[in-house]
Amino acid sequence: MHLKYESQLREPLVYGRKTYHDVTEEIIRPIEAKPGKLWYVGFYTAVALLLFGVYSVYRDVTYGIGQWNLNKTVGWGWDITNFVWWVGIGHAGTLISAILLLFRQGWRTGVNRAAEAMTIFAVMCAGQFPIFHMGRVWLAFFIMPYPNTRGPVWVNFNSPLLWDVFAISTYFTVSVLFWYSGLIPDMATVRDRAKTKLRKYLYGVAAFGWTGSTKHWQRIESLSLVLAGLATPLVLSVHTIVSMDFATSVIPGWHTTIFPPYFVAGAVFSGFAMTQSLLLVVRKVYHLEDYITIGHIEAMNKIIVLTGSIVGVAYLTELFMGWYSQSKYEGYTFWYSRANLFSPYGWSYWGMMTCNVMVPQIFWLRKARRNLFITFFISVLVNVGMWFERFVIIVTSIYRDYLPSSWSVYYSPTIWEIGFYLGTFGLFFTCFFLFSKYAPVIAVHEIKYVLKTSGESYKNTMGAIEREPVEEFAHEYAH
Amino acid sequence: MAKKKFVVGCFDNEEVLFPAVKKVRTAGYKIRDVYTPFPVHGLDHALGLRETSLHTAGFIYGITGTATALGGISWILTYDWPLNIGGKPHFALPAWIPITFELTVLFAAVGMVYTFCYLCQLAPFVKKHHFHPRATDDLFVMVIECTDKTNIDDLKGFLTNNGAVETDVQVAEEGWWWGRYDKDDEKTLEKEIVAA
Numbered sequence: 001m002h003l004k005y006e007s008q009l010r011e012p013l014v015y016g017r018k019t020y021h022d023v024t025e026e027i028i029r030p031i032e033a034k035p036g037k038l039w040y041v042g043f044y045t046a047v048a049l050l051l052f053g054v055y056s057v058y059r060d061v062t063y064g065i066g067q068w069n070l071n072k073t074v075g076w077g078w079d080i081t082n083f084v085w086w087v088g089i090g091h092a093g094t095l096i097s098a099i100l101l102l103f104r105q106g107w108r109t110g111v112n113r114a115a116e117a118m119t120i121f122a123v124m125c126a127g128q129f130p131i132f133h134m135g136r137v138w139l140a141f142f143i144m145p146y147p148n149t150r151g152p153v154w155v156n157f158n159s160p161l162l163w164d165v166f167a168i169s170t171y172f173t174v175s176v177l178f179w180y181s182g183l184i185p186d187m188a189t190v191r192d193r194a195k196t197k198l199r200k201y202l203y204g205v206a207a208f209g210w211t212g213s214t215k216h217w218q219r220i221e222s223l224s225l226v227l228a229g230l231a232t233p234l235v236l237s238v239h240t241i242v243s244m245d246f247a248t249s250v251i252p253g254w255h256t257t258i259f260p261p262y263f264v265a266g267a268v269f270s271g272f273a274m275t276q277s278l279l280l281v282v283r284k285v286y287h288l289e290d291y292i293t294i295g296h297i298e299a300m301n302k303i304i305v306l307t308g309s310i311v312g313v314a315y316l317t318e319l320f321m322g323w324y325s326q327s328k329y330e331g332y333t334f335w336y337s338r339a340n341l342f343s344p345y346g347w348s349y350w351g352m353m354t355c356n357v358m359v360p361q362i363f364w365l366r367k368a369r370r371n372l373f374i375t376f377f378i379s380v381l382v383n384v385g386m387w388f389e390r391f392v393i394i395v396t397s398i399y400r401d402y403l404p405s406s407w408s409v410y411y412s413p414t415i416w417e418i419g420f421y422l423g424t425f426g427l428f429f430t431c432f433f434l435f436s437k438y439a440p441v442i443a444v445h446e447i448k449y450v451l452k453t454s455g456e457s458y459k460n461t462m463g464a465i466e467r468e469p470v471e472e473f474a475h476e477y478a479h
Numbered sequence: 480m481a482k483k484k485f486v487v488g489c490f491d492n493e494e495v496l497f498p499a500v501k502k503v504r505t506a507g508y509k510i511r512d513v514y515t516p517f518p519v520h521g522l523d524h525a526l527g528l529r530e531t532s533l534h535t536a537g538f539i540y541g542i543t544g545t546a547t548a549l550g551g552i553s554w555i556l557t558y559d560w561p562l563n564i565g566g567k568p569h570f571a572l573p574a575w576i577p578i579t580f581e582l583t584v585l586f587a588a589v590g591m592v593y594t595f596c597y598l599c600q601l602a603p604f605v606k607k608h609h610f611h612p613r614a615t616d617d618l619f620v621m622v623i624e625c626t627d628k629t630n631i632d633d634l635k636g637f638l639t640n641n642g643a644v645e646t647d648v649q650v651a652e653e654g655w656w657w658g659r660y661d662k663d664d665e666k667t668l669e670k671e672i673v674a675a
Binding site for chain 1: 512514515516518523528530531534555556559567577582584585587588592609613614620655659
């Protein structure tokens with residue numbers, strides 16, 4: 001009796017001769033063991049960065065955002081650049097778990113858990129920037145529509161900035177729900193293996209009393225499928241709405257109709273790059289090479305080269321439109337402020353072009369896609385490039401506005417602006433280190449689910465099925 | 480809830496489990512549940528469970544979100560405090576699409592997860608009887624409810640013949656209770672050695 005079938009031609013998703021128990025052992029062992037020295041070094045570095053960030057933000061709140069070098073002309077600088085950058089990174093997790101689930105891409109099982117966690121932490125980091133950019137952060141709740149004694153004066157529902165509030169908070173909530181509902185069965189696995197009382201207690205709480213009942217599995221599968229269906233348009237909507245923060249304005253360089261697809265592609269691009277950087281380290285440190293295989297890395301590199309090229313086409317389209325529109329303001333922004341290497345911020349445009357468009361083209365070569373060093377190097381470069389992209393969009397569009405007397409070419413961040421950014425790195429990595437220590441970084445039950453179809457040692461049995469006549473297989477498959 | 484007596488059969492391979500489920504059901508035994516470490520597709524049909532209608536609930540929650548957003552924004556911007564924003568119409572439907580969409584998704588997702596937890600009776604500090612600790616690792620644990628007429632030894636033999644690697648008899652609480660997993664309480668496990 002064959003319960004599932006997968007072509008022999010596909011690369012295995014799980015290497016080695018493994019039983020279900022081996023899968024549990026190998027993925028959960030790092031949680032149960034004491035973390036190594038590297039973990040402590042990484043964790044405390046992250047905490048130190050976080051503390052520096054907290055101090056920077058403390059100064060920002062105490063003295064006001066005059067602590068930053070923003071001015072009347074460049075009103076959005078590093079803060080909004082970092083916001084868009086982090087939100088973009090937060091797109092890969094839901095893309096992997098939702099869109100690839102709908103497309104029935106089996107390879108998502110190895111990487112979805114870590115990518116989703118990364119999404120959640122990245123969105124947490126992103127949220128800090130607009131909140132503290134408000135200046136009087138203690139009044140941040142004004143952005144929520146609630147009946148108040150000031151009229152009531154409501155928020156402006158026609159404003160893209162308010163759309164952002166709803167989009168990001170919805171995205172965060174749905175991502176957390178999606179991630180945690182998948183985590184419950186794995187928490188139960190950790191609970192049932194726990195040796196100490198404290199672990200039993202804590203994982204017992206975290207597992208919500210999960211038993212593994214068939215009915216519960218049926219419901220959780222239905223839940224994750226519908227959540228995937230909801231999260232797919234959601235993930236596209238979030239960066240679309242972020243792009244509308246710019247696109248609905250009348251600033252040359254922002255007032256562009258291609259922004260939504262261009263931003264979404266860029267978000268997926270940077271998100272996958274960040275996933276690559278993290279997973280390459282995780283698989284090495286936790287010895288998970290059998291589960292996060294070269295095949296997984298290659299698949300993600302294919303998406304990186306695809307989305308990188310989409311972004312490249314968008315850059316070229318913008319340049320073309322800058323000329324074709326014959327609007328002198330558009331032309332000035334695109335051809336002078338950006339594409340001219342010798343203009344004040346030309347370096348950021350060419351940094352972006354190099355890191356985002358040129359460098360990833362090496363992934364057309366199969367050898368490069370399957371090379372860990374090249375992959376890691378490029379994944380870091382892509383994130384640098386994507387940071388440049390947001391900086392280019394924001395700063396080069398506004399530093400020279402319509403009134404030459406208010407031009408500002410002197411925008412460069414203060415140490416507290418940089419500190420805030422470093423602080424979000426601290427937050428991100430602190431969370432990620434804690435997650436990788438206390439939760440299974442790979443979805444154990446999903447690996448078990450694909451083990452007998454896509455595991456290396458089970459693939460040979462597919463040969464027997466392939467020799468069977470179709471009618472016989474169909475009959476068996478129908479039970 | 481009351482305590483009941485169950486016969487437990489553990490299988491280590493889903494390909495053995497399926498025929499066993501079929502045979503146990505044909506023999507007239509009542510399978511209470513099969514606990515598995517991962518979703519085994521087709522097992523719900525083999526056990527005769529009906530499809531879940533969780534997605535219908537999701538649809539209803541989603542519609543509620545749409546209605547809340549559209550109703551709320553229309554009331555606020557056209558009736559409660561019609562704000563003049565650059566002379567644009569008060570009823571600016573296209574500009575409300577993003578928030579309407581977000582709230583639809585938010586309501587559907589949150590509602591579905593709560594419904595899921597309610598239906599499965601999952602929550603922090605909830606405790607249930609676990610028939611085998613390896614049910615979340617590598618065993619497929621079939622649990623059969625005993626009636627007065629059940630001959631326990633026969634049933635155990637029947638399960639073993641059909642591929643069960645381990646059989647057991649347990650008296651256990653059926654539902655859930657508030658409890659902690661680091662402490663054994665009376666309700667948890669009462670292994671009973673049944674005299675033939």
